[in-house]
Amino acid sequence: MGAIKFSVTYESSNTWARLGELHTPHGVIETPVFMPVGTQAAVKAMSPRDLEEVGAQIILSNTYHLYLRPGHRLVERAGGLHKFAAWNRSILTDSGGFQVFSLAQLRKITEEGVTFRSHLDGSEHFLSPEISMEIQMALGSDIAMAFDECAPYPADYQYTKNSMELTSRWARRCKAAHHREDQALFGIIQGGMYADLRKASADDLVSLDFPGYGIGGLSVGEPKELMYEMLEVVIPRIPKDKPRYLMGVGSPDCLLEAVSRGVDMFDCVLPTRLARHGTVFTKTGPLTVRNAAYSEDFLPLDPGCDCYTCRHFSRAYIRHLLKAGEMLGMHLATLHNLHFLLRLMEKIRESIGQDNLPQFRKAFLEQYYGGRT
Amino acid sequence: MGAIKFSVTYESSNTWARLGELHTPHGVIETPVFMPVGTQAAVKAMSPRDLEEVGAQIILSNTYHLYLRPGHRLVERAGGLHKFAAWNRSILTDSGGFQVFSLAQLRKITEEGVTFRSHLDGSEHFLSPEISMEIQMALGSDIAMAFDECAPYPADYQYTKNSMELTSRWARRCKAAHHREDQALFGIIQGGMYADLRKASADDLVSLDFPGYGIGGLSVGEPKELMYEMLEVVIPRIPKDKPRYLMGVGSPDCLLEAVSRGVDMFDCVLPTRLARHGTVFTKTGPLTVRNAAYSEDFLPLDPGCDCYTCRHFSRAYIRHLLKAGEMLGMHLATLHNLHFLLRLMEKIRESIGQDNLPQFRKAFLEQYYGGRT
Numbered sequence: 092m093g094a095i096k097f098s099v100t101y102e103s104s105n106t107w108a109r110l111g112e113l114h115t116p117h118g119v120i121e122t123p124v125f126m127p128v129g130t131q132a133a134v135k136a137m138s139p140r141d142l143e144e145v146g147a148q149i150i151l152s153n154t155y156h157l158y159l160r161p162g163h164r165l166v167e168r169a170g171g172l173h174k175f176a177a178w179n180r181s182i183l184t185d186s187g188g189f190q191v192f193s194l195a196q197l198r199k200i201t202e203e204g205v206t207f208r209s210h211l212d213g214s215e216h217f218l219s220p221e222i223s224m225e226i227q228m229a230l231g232s233d234i235a236m237a238f239d240e241c242a243p244y245p246a247d248y249q250y251t252k253n254s255m256e257l258t259s260r261w262a263r264r265c266k267a268a269h270h271r272e273d274q275a276l277f278g279i280i281q282g283g284m285y286a287d288l289r290k291a292s293a294d295d296l297v298s299l300d301f302p303g304y305g306i307g308g309l310s311v312g313e314p315k316e317l318m319y320e321m322l323e324v325v326i327p328r329i330p331k332d333k334p335r336y337l338m339g340v341g342s343p344d345c346l347l348e349a350v351s352r353g354v355d356m357f358d359c360v361l362p363t364r365l366a367r368h369g370t371v372f373t374k375t376g377p378l379t380v381r382n383a384a385y386s387e388d389f390l391p392l393d394p395g396c397d398c399y400t401c402r403h404f405s406r407a408y409i410r411h412l413l414k415a416g417e418m419l420g421m422h423l424a425t426l427h428n429l430h431f432l433l434r435l436m437e438k439i440r441e442s443i444g445q446d447n448l449p450q451f452r453k454a455f456l457e458q459y460y461g462g463r464t
Numbered sequence: 465m466g467a468i469k470f471s472v473t474y475e476s477s478n479t480w481a482r483l484g485e486l487h488t489p490h491g492v493i494e495t496p497v498f499m500p501v502g503t504q505a506a507v508k509a510m511s512p513r514d515l516e517e518v519g520a521q522i523i524l525s526n527t528y529h530l531y532l533r534p535g536h537r538l539v540e541r542a543g544g545l546h547k548f549a550a551w552n553r554s555i556l557t558d559s560g561g562f563q564v565f566s567l568a569q570l571r572k573i574t575e576e577g578v579t580f581r582s583h584l585d586g587s588e589h590f591l592s593p594e595i596s597m598e599i600q601m602a603l604g605s606d607i608a609m610a611f612d613e614c615a616p617y618p619a620d621y622q623y624t625k626n627s628m629e630l631t632s633r634w635a636r637r638c639k640a641a642h643h644r645e646d647q648a649l650f651g652i653i654q655g656g657m658y659a660d661l662r663k664a665s666a667d668d669l670v671s672l673d674f675p676g677y678g679i680g681g682l683s684v685g686e687p688k689e690l691m692y693e694m695l696e697v698v699i700p701r702i703p704k705d706k707p708r709y710l711m712g713v714g715s716p717d718c719l720l721e722a723v724s725r726g727v728d729m730f731d732c733v734l735p736t737r738l739a740r741h742g743t744v745f746t747k748t749g750p751l752t753v754r755n756a757a758y759s760e761d762f763l764p765l766d767p768g769c770d771c772y773t774c775r776h777f778s779r780a781y782i783r784h785l786l787k788a789g790e791m792l793g794m795h796l797a798t799l800h801n802l803h804f805l806l807r808l809m810e811k812i813r814e815s816i817g818q819d820n821l822p823q824f825r826k827a828f829l830e831q832y833y834g835g836r837t
């Protein structure tokens with residue numbers, strides 16, 4: 092018995108999509124699921140009760156950020172991340188790897204691990220599979236992720252192969268170092284945009300029998316079709332009874348396409364970041380409410396939406412708040428975007444259960460893109 | 465019949481304090497009341513439902529700011545300020561005078577009005593009693609304030625006298641220009657720190673029979689004792705059946721002292737601004753939770769407080785959020801500070817009704833200042 096239990100409750104007859112239940116020490120998650128990102132132990136501009144209201148079942152938090160500030164030992168002394176952030180539902184922590192490769196400076200990769208400088212103050216730090224496990228065990232998330240190297244895009248075959256093999260060796264070290272029984276450890280499949288490397292990575296990690304698998308190194312700038320191709324290579328190699336988590340994906344079209352290819356879990360900063368920059372999701376596509384065109388538009392962000400924002404406030408008011416630098420503007424836009432995306436996931440789950448995901452996907456995307464692609 | 469109705473429901477036997485009910489087109493306000501400040505049609509870091517939760521009965525919004533951005537005509541086309549900001553309880557708007565004198569640049573005062581440059585973009589504008597009325601009528605607040613000159617502190621006798629007399633002439637022009645029946649217009653008593661000028665201002669404005677009176681030009685840097693002296697000069701000259709509003713006051717000690725001298729209404733940015741800068745109210749005095757001393761303090765901001773923030777989060781977590789630049793930190797601190805101050809007003813009202821305000825004041829201040837003054 093591990094920390095989590097996953098069961099597929101329904102398999103779609105016309106796509107690779109499936110419904111599932113992921114049991115963690117903090118509750119039952121219905122999959123496919125989208126996880127809002129709470130980088131620094133908080134989803135930006137949202138309180139825990141706001142997250143519950145929009146239906147978040149699990150959030151992601153960043154090991155790299157929490158390690159640097161406030162420090163994982165402080166969070167541990169606070170009683171763990173759930174208690175520190177007053178979030179009683181599930182939490183997944185990433186490994187810190189992705190941020191080391193995207194945010195930190197002067198990094199140096201060796202077999203042992205990665206030396207890097209903090210993006211906050213330039214101080215030197217070292218992360219390794221063992222240290223990432225130590226940090227994530229101290230944080231006490233429900234799901235920890237193996238420490239991987241996320242190769243850049245584009246990267247040549249040899250670089251990607253070496254990187255994927257390093258990730259595999261690191262996955263073994265993570266498994267050996269991880270020993271928290273109320274926390275599950277997922278492996279991460281790499282291999283860039285090379286089908287044979289993706290297969291090798293998947294097969295090797297599956298041989299280690301992780302309770303779930305992240306698919307990393309996608310949605311890093313490649314054409315979407317290439318991402319879907321890689322999913323089609325990887326997904327059939329992961330045992331059906333293990334959850335599959337596509338890391339860093341969160342646009343409505345990618346969610347629909349990836350679910351159709353059998354993905355169960357997602358995370359992305361897109362809905363929250365877009366909101367703070369004044370762009371909101373609507374049924375008929377993204378709308379940049381910050382634009383002057385909306386200064387006297389007294390409609391809700393997305394007419395017909397039943398979130399708190401759309402039930403009470405107009406585009407004109409939210410635009411005013413954003414222009415005037417009032418935090419409330421970012422809060423209301425973020426709340427709407429998360430509601431929109433989590434409601435989309437709910438509709439996706441409904442349509443899988445009714446075996447009409449292909450029809451739902453087509454209708455949604457036609458309305459969303461209105462002829463555009 | 466005017467837009468508002470005020471009735472004193474209980475007169476304290478041992479102070480000048482009284483309980484009252486202020487009926488506006490948007491509800492009944494129990495006085496003495498504190499009004500949170502929503503400068504730009506939003507109380508910073510709070511949503512309307514947060515404000516309802518902490519018990520705000522009425523908020524203040526700033527004519528100067530709304531005139532400049534988004535513009536009062538836009539707010540009018542949105543259906544007025546209540547609808548624009550989705551706030552269904554009462555609103556008081558100030559006249560714009562105070563901000564013109566404290567924020568705007570290159571102002572030039574004539575009998576007609578004030579020419580100034582916007583603090584946002586340097587553009588030139590003109591405000592007069594008539595224009596201030598026009599703006600506030602367009603905003604549609606429940607209570608509008610007369611356009612006054614708020615003399616600086618310190619100011620010599622002659623400057624203050626001229627300024628007070630100008631304010632009196634402007635009050636007449638405001639009264640003549642104001643014609644919105646669902647909005648009350650309050651006069652503002654000036655006169656700086658000179659008792660005879662305060663008396664003359666009060667008597668003249670009372671002769672104009674406004675439905676309520678602001679007391680302006682106090683809490684501008686003078687010793688608190690001087691402010692209390694001026695209140696003792698002014699308050700007895702205002703008819704008992706009219707609400708008395710001390711503008712810009714909001715520290716716990718000043719609220720207690722001013723209520724004891726017969727003030728019914730207050731507004732101040734203090735609780736919200738302090739919170740954003742990391743200082744919170746507690747029963748034992750202000751606490752700068754941003755300080756390193758609280759980095760591992762897992763107590764609530766104010767132990768025993770029953771606000772959302774104190775029920776769920778620790779000082780350590782809120783300090784982390786503030787240091788990390790997470791909006792949630794400002795939100796949680798603001799929510800607590802407003803809850804604290806509005807709960808204090810509630811306790812003040814209870815103690816007036818029980819005729820023990822002097823005892824309550826003494827006990828509160830002893831605990832709050834713990835020997836300090």
